[in-house]
Amino acid sequence: MDTFQAIRERRAIKSFDATHRFSQQEEDLLIDMATQAPSSFNIQHWRLVNVKDTELRARIRAAAVDQPQVTDASLLYVICADVKAWQKEPNRYYRNAPQEVQNLLVPWMKDFYEYNEQLQRDEAVRSASFIAHTMMLSAKAMGYDSCPLIGFNPIEVARLINLPDNHIIAMMLAIGKGTNLPWPKPGYVDRKEILFENSF
Template sequence: MNVFSAISQRRSVRHYDSTANMTDNEFQQLMSAVLLSPTSYNIQHWRFVRVQDQKLREALKDAAWGQAQVSDASELIILCADINAWQDRPERYCRNTDSDTQATLLSMIDSFYRDKPQLQRDEAIRSCGIAAQTLMLAAKAMGYDSNPMIGFDPTRVAELIKLPEKHLIAMMIVLGKAQTAAHPRGGQLPMSEVVVTDHF
C-alpha cells in the first residue's frame, strides 16, 4: 500500500474482531518501522508498553471509561515517554558519528534542554505524536486498523502499568481487525482556514 492510500484509509475504528491476533513477527515488523520515526537530536523519548495480559487489558478498559476497544482489539500499546531521556546517556543518540560531532551534539542537547522542564515535556510528547502516526500508518499498510486514545484516567493507567518517575503517558493506541467500520469523517476544516502563507 502506498503512503497516500494508508493516510486516506486510516480511520479511528472502535469495534474490533476480538478473535483476531497480530503475530509476533508482524509486531516486530511494525515496531521496527516505528523506531525509525524522527525525534529531536535523535533522543527517541518513546517507551512502548505492549499490553498482553488480558486481566490488565480489562483493568485498563475500566480506567478508559469502559471503551470496548481497549480489551477487544488485537493489540493495546501505551505510548509513554521518558521526559529525562535528553540527559540519559545521550552519547547513545549519536554513537554512529565521529567524536568531534558527538562532542558538539552532546553540548547542544544539554544547553537546549537543561533547566527547561516545559520544553523537556513538550519534546517527549512531540516524539510520541510522530511515532503514533508512523505506527497507525504502518499498521494500516499491514492490514490493521487503529484508534489513538486519550479517553482514560491517566493516574489509574500509570498505576496499572507501573509508570516510572519522570515518564509520561502520551496516549494509548489499539490495533486490530475492524468488526464495524469507522463513523463517516467528522468533517475536515478547509485548507484555507488552516494553511497560512508567511504569517498569521
C-alpha cells in the first residue's frame, strides 16, 4: 500500500480478531519502520512496552474502561517517553554525524533543555506521538489496523508496567487484524478554520 493510501485508509478500529498473531518478522518490520520517526535533536525519547502477557493485558483492560481492543488486538504497546533522554549519553544520538555537527548539536542539546522542564516534557510527548503515528501508518501499509487509546487510568497502567521515574505514558496503541469496517469518516472541520496564510 502506498503512503497516500495508508494515510487515507487509517482509522481507529475498535474490533480485532483475537485469534490473529503477528509473526516475529512482522513485529520486527513494524518496529524498524517505527524507529524511522523524527524526534527533536534525534533524542528518540520513545520507550515502547510491548504487552504480551495475557494476564497483564486483562489488568490493563480493566484500567482502560474495559475496552476490548486492549486484549483482542494482536499487539498492544504502551507508548512511553523518557523525559530525561536528552541527558543520557547524548553523544550517541550523533555518533554517525560529521564531527562538526556533533560539536554543534551535542552541547546545544544541554543548553536547550537543561532549565526548561516543560520543554523537556513537551518534547517527550511530541516524540512519542511521532512514533505512534508512524506505527499506525506502518501497520496500515502492512495490511493491519490500529487504535490509539488515551481512555485509561495512567497511574494504574504506570504501576502495572513498572514505569520508571522521569518517564511518562503518552498513549497506548492496539494493532491487529480488524474485524469490522469503520463507519464513514464523521466529518472534517472546514479548511478555512485550520489553514491560515502568514498570520491569523
